[in-house]
Structures are given as structure tokens and as C-alpha cells.
Amino acid sequence: MSQPETLGLQLARRGISRRSFLKFCTAMASAMALPPAMAAQMADALAKAHRQSVIWLSFQECTGCTESLTRSHNPSLESLIFDFISLDYHHTLQAASGEAAEHAREAAMAANAGNYIVVVDGSVPLKDDGVYSTIAGITNLQMLKDTVKDAAAVVSVGTCAAFGGIPKAKPNPTGAVAISEIVTDKPVINVSGCPPIPVVITGVLSHVLTFGSIPELDHLGRPLAFFGETIHDRCYRRPFYDRGLFAKAFDDEGARKGWCLFELGCKGPTTYNACATVKWNDGTSFPIESGHGCLGCSEPDFWDGGGFYKALSQGNWGTAEGIAAAAVAGAAIGTGAAMMSRKRQQSMVQEHGESEGGTLK
Numbered sequence: 001m002s003q004p005e006t007l008g009l010q011l012a013r014r015g016i017s018r019r020s021f022l023k024f025c026t027a028m029a030s031a032m033a034l035p036p037a038m039a040a041q042m043a044d045a046l047a048k049a050h051r052q053s054v055i056w057l058s059f060q061e062c063t064g065c066t067e068s069l070t071r072s073h074n075p076s077l078e079s080l081i082f083d084f085i086s087l088d089y090h091h092t093l094q095a096a097s098g099e100a101a102e103h104a105r106e107a108a109m110a111a112n113a114g115n116y117i118v119v120v121d122g123s124v125p126l127k128d129d130g131v132y133s134t135i136a137g138i139t140n141l142q143m144l145k146d147t148v149k150d151a152a153a154v155v156s157v158g159t160c161a162a163f164g165g166i167p168k169a170k171p172n173p174t175g176a177v178a179i180s181e182i183v184t185d186k187p188v189i190n191v192s193g194c195p196p197i198p199v200v201i202t203g204v205l206s207h208v209l210t211f212g213s214i215p216e217l218d219h220l221g222r223p224l225a226f227f228g229e230t231i232h233d234r235c236y237r238r239p240f241y242d243r244g245l246f247a248k249a250f251d252d253e254g255a256r257k258g259w260c261l262f263e264l265g266c267k268g269p270t271t272y273n274a275c276a277t278v279k280w281n282d283g284t285s286f287p288i289e290s291g292h293g294c295l296g297c298s299e300p301d302f303w304d305g306g307g308f309y310k311a312l313s314q315g316n317w318g319t320a321e322g323i324a325a326a327a328v329a330g331a332a333i334g335t336g337a338a339m340m341s342r343k344r345q346q347s348m349v350q351e352h353g354e355s356e357g358g359t360l361k
Contacts, residue, residue: 018043034225045210052209053108053116055147056090059140060133060167060176061122064195065158066092071281072198085205088116091135102136105147113150117208120144120179121157123167127175144182153187153214154179157201162190162221163300170304180221187214190221192273194297199278200226220300222272231294232268234276237261250291265309266293273298 026039034042058066087093088108089101096104108116122140125132130139138146148154156179159165167176180188191200204223207215215223232238240246240260247254247261255261262269268276271294275286288294293309296302 042210051086052205053112054085054087054119054205055105055108055116055151056087056093056119056121057140057143057147058091059120059122059124059144059161060174061158061160061165063092065121065161065201066090068193068195068198069157069201070198072202085209088112098136109147109150115152116150117153117155117205118148118151119155119157120161123160123164123176123178124182125167125174125176127173132174141182144179148183148186151186153189153208154183155189155191155201155204156180156221157191158196159192159194159297159299159302162192165194166303169301188221189214189217189223192220192222192227192298194295194302196298197226197274197278197280200274218272222298226274226278227272227298229272230269231271231273231276231288235268235288236276237288255291261288261291261293263311264293265307265311267296267299267302267305267308267312268294269312271296271299 022039022043025042026036029036029039029042056066086108089105091101094101094104122133124130124140124144126141130141133140135143156162160167160176161179164172164176164178167174168178180190189204191204193200200223203226204215207223207225215225218224218227220227232241235241237258237260240258241262245254245257245259246263247259248263249255250264260266266288268288275294276288279286279289295308296305299305
């Protein structure tokens with residue numbers, strides 16, 4: 001049986017130039033906190049890779065994660081699906097329905113056993129045998145177990161999949177749980193956020209394609225390249241925080257001058273995400289830049305934390321002094337881990353470029 005075409009051959013056949021491909025790799029290297037010199041090595045590694053089979057499952061969710069994916073600009077959704085991955089099953093985006101849709105999932109699993117990636121958005125209900133969410137008469141729990149059996153890895157997209165999210169919030173009537181509580185024998189990458197940043201979703205998939213391995217993860221299973229620092233660490237309003245200049249209301253003089261939103265409930269100091277650097281809508285803005293404090297949506301149990309508009313020291317988040325100390329310690333840990341991650345990634349991409357491809361591990 002003939003081998004499938006490499007990405008390099010497919011892109012060339014579609015008229016995509018080396019220059020355009022390098023621009024994409026440069027953007028991805030930047031997003032993953034890699035040095036610019038890595039772009040050419042990424043391009044060489046990707047050119048030798050094959051399109052990655054991806055099966056996307058949607059469980060207890062609001063479709064917000066898919067909406068976020070459709071707004072990816074680097075690569076675009078069209079480029080991601082047609083050039084880089086083979087999206088073999090996705091409830092919302094696929095044209096097939098009913099039996100044909102389920103057959104597509106089963107066929108992809110059989111044809112790519114041991115090599116496909118399962119992306120999941122939404123939590124899984126366990127109460128009453130999982131009857132609160134079913135697809136084609138199959139409970140989410142059973143479909144997840146069946147689908148990940150021969151998968152290489154699982155990507156939990158969104159806070160619902162990563163940590164249980166809003167479905168798991170008290171009183172959790174359906175017994176919702178995170179994907180990692182069910183899948184314990186496969187690598188699980190948590191891409192949290194409600195919804196997650198689109199470039200982070202595509203960046204993780206690009207990493208798997210480039211390096212043939214999962215990215216360096218933090219203690220919550222999130223990619224350090226995107227979750228290694230707090231939003232507070234990179235926020236453009238940080239100098240006002242350091243100077244003690246805080247907005248007291250969303251329409252006061254301080255707010256109009258762009259002062260820090262900490263006293264209006266911003267959870268940036270305790271929230272790890274790339275919002276302040278990668279941003280949203282083609283890099284246009286992020287909530288704090290739009291005048292609203294961070295809600296901490298990429299953290300576990302953010303919905304139950306309460307007090308979206310209360311300063312951290314006023315809620316169940318500890319004292320202001322403790323938050324400051326935690327932020328300093330977290331920044332030090334994140335910086336050290338990120339440096340280690342970059343060194344490992346450089347080594348992996350060099351090894352990958354010397355061979356015909358990598359093995360996911």
C-alpha cells in the first residue's frame with residue numbers, strides 16, 4: 001500500500017509557497033515561545049510529516065470552543081483542516097449526520113489505530129449512568145472510552161473538558177467530571193479557557209505535528225508555552241498596579257486612563273493564560289484591554305470561586321499579600337519551566353528533522 005503524501009508535497013501541490021509556509025512557522029514558533037531561528041527547523045519537520053488524523057468529540061458544552069476554533073487566524077480553520085490535519089469527525093463542522101457520521105468516526109479509528117488524536121470539548125456526566133448527555137444513543141462516557149482506546153493522545157479543549165467547567169459547578173446535578181478523571185492511560189493535554197484562545201488550540205496541534213510529542217505541561221496538564229505565566233505578568237496595565245493606581249469603577253477617570261482593574265475584581269494575578277500576549281480576534285485585543293477584568297476562566301472551579309467583581313483579597317482567594325507572593329513565586333517557576341521546555345523542544349525538533357518523523361510520546 002502506498003504511503004500517504006507528506007505535508008510538504010500536499011502544500012506544494014496546493015500552490016502554497018515556501019515563503020508562506022515559513023511565515024506560518026514563524027508565527028507558530030513565536031506563539032510557542034520558541035526563538036525565531038526555530039521557524040526553519042519547524043518548517044523542515046512539518047514538511048516531512050503526514051496529515052494528523054483528529055477525531056473531535058463534543059460533550060457537555062456550549063459550542064463556544066468550536067466557535068473559538070473557527071476564528072483561528074494562524075493557521076486559519078480552512079488551512080488547519082485542509083492542509084495540516086485530517087479532521088475526520090466533528091459533530092458541528094462535519095457534513096455527514098446520523099449513521100454516516102458515526103461510521104466516519106469508526107473508520108478513522110480503524111485506519112489510524114495508535115496514531116490519531118482525540119480532541120474533546122465539554123465535560124462528561126457520570127450520574128445515573130451518564131444519561132444526561134448522549135450521542136447516537138451512546139452515552140458520552142461510553143463514546144469517550146471507545147474512541148480513546150487506540151488514540152495516541154487526548155487534547156481536552158476548554159475548561160469544561162479540562163476541569164469540569166460550568167457543568168461541574170455546584171451543585172453539579174449531572175455528576176460532570178473532567179476528561180482526565182476518566183482517561184488515565186493516555187497523555188492528556190489540557191487547553192483550558194472558556195473558551196480557549198484559538199491560536200492556542202491550533203498551536204498545540206502544530207506542536208504535535210512538528211515534534212511528534214506532547215508539549216511540556218504544567219502541574220495541571222496545560223502547555224507551559226501558553227500557560228507558563230499569569231495574565232498579570234504580561235498585562236499592559238501592570239505598571240499601574242505596581243504604582244498603586246487602580247480604577248474604582250468601570251466608568252471613572254482611572255478606568256478611562258487605563259489604570260489597573262485589580263480592585264474591580266480582575267483575576268489576572270491568579271490566572272495562567274496567554275490572553276495578554278496572543279490576544280483574540282487576530283491579535284486585536286483581550287478582555288482587560290477591552291476594559292473588563294479577567295474572570296479567571298482558565299483555572300479549575302473558576303465559576304465556584306465567585307466574586308467576579310470583588311477584588312481578590314475580598315473573596316475566597318487569599319490576602320493581597322499572599323497573592324503577591326504567589327504571583328512572584330509562580331512567575332519564577334513558570335520562567336524556569338519555560339526555559340527547560342524551550343531547550344527540550346529545540347532538541348526534539350533537531351532530532352525530528354534528522355529522521356523521517358517522530359513518535360508521539
